Amino acid sequence: MFNKFKEKLGSFKKAFSKTIDEKAVEVEPVIIEQVPESEESLEEEIEPIIEEETIEAALEEEIPEKGAVPEVISHVSVEDLKKAEYRKKVEDRKKAAEKKKEEKEEVKPVEEKKSFFKKLAPKVGFTQKAKALVFNREVYLDEKDLEEPLWELEMGLLESDLAVSVSEAIVESVKNQLTGTTKRIGSNTGDIVEEALKKAILDVVSANTFDFDEYVKNRPKPVHIVFVGINGTGKTTSISKMTHRLLKLGYSVVLAAGDTFRAGAIDQLGIHADRLGVKMIKHQAGADPAAVIYDAVQYAKAHNIDFVLSDTAGRMHTNMNLMAQMEKICRVSSPDLIIFVDEAVAGNDAVERAAQFNDAVPIDGSILTKIDADAKGGAAIS
16 A cells, blocks of 8 residues: 555655755855864863873973983982882883884874874864764755646645645645745755655644544443445445454444345344354344334443444445435434445545535544555545
């Protein structure tokens, strides 16, 4: 599912990234060496360097050259002993360093002794330099720049079976996010496009959602749910799956065989009821479906059952007589939820069907079946 949809979005991302690359301009680098980060950080960086310079100068003064004859010391003080001990430690440290250097296979060239300011320069403003290497471009886009890429995006969405209104909402959201402001971009220009697309699609699919479990938990029992839709979309199978889920949650369920028109419909629901171990209320084939469903609700009330799941005959949204019958069912039994069931492979027509059913009886939710057979995925988003 969504393979074709992903392909269309990938094409838009590539085309739009090209537009951004063409419009992006290099940002002037800031000479940070002349502007230290702060006085405190500068003092922290200067202190070790000054200490290093002081130690080097002290070593040059304190350590005598080889072969030099020391003067006769008439009186040895504690301070002189400390100095002698310090000189010995320094000499031992130097000898160890020279020995370690000789053991290395690759002899490095002697570096020129750096002055105080040369040592200080690389230490100042390193964080700013690192940031400048990453965020080194900016782009300003207006509607004219996006006109062609957005048109391609809208065509791609429509070809993926998204409804016109949904496609327009996504395109408008992307346009509002990307136009009219200057944006900093790194090396991957596709990131800015991907984030805009992600937010636009999430805003669409997050609309008109509700927590089913929380809703039915707070409703007075029995909770009555009627399943409606056209022929062959999977209403009866969806009822059995929901029954199984409700039983796992600890609820009790009764089924109503309201599809009295289709041959074998009552038997099909009966098989599901037997396998799930639940009661099914039924009448003879051709009976009034409103009467069957009414009896199921009364049975649930009498036996303290939590849920009534009512099956109905499949009907085309263009058949006015059957749509009127569905209105009667909902009027007589007063369901808590009306669930519209359709298949993903119907594409954009599923949205039109849902609108027609919603005009007859207000739909509270929808189930989309056979999504594994749909490569486009537009119907699910719409």
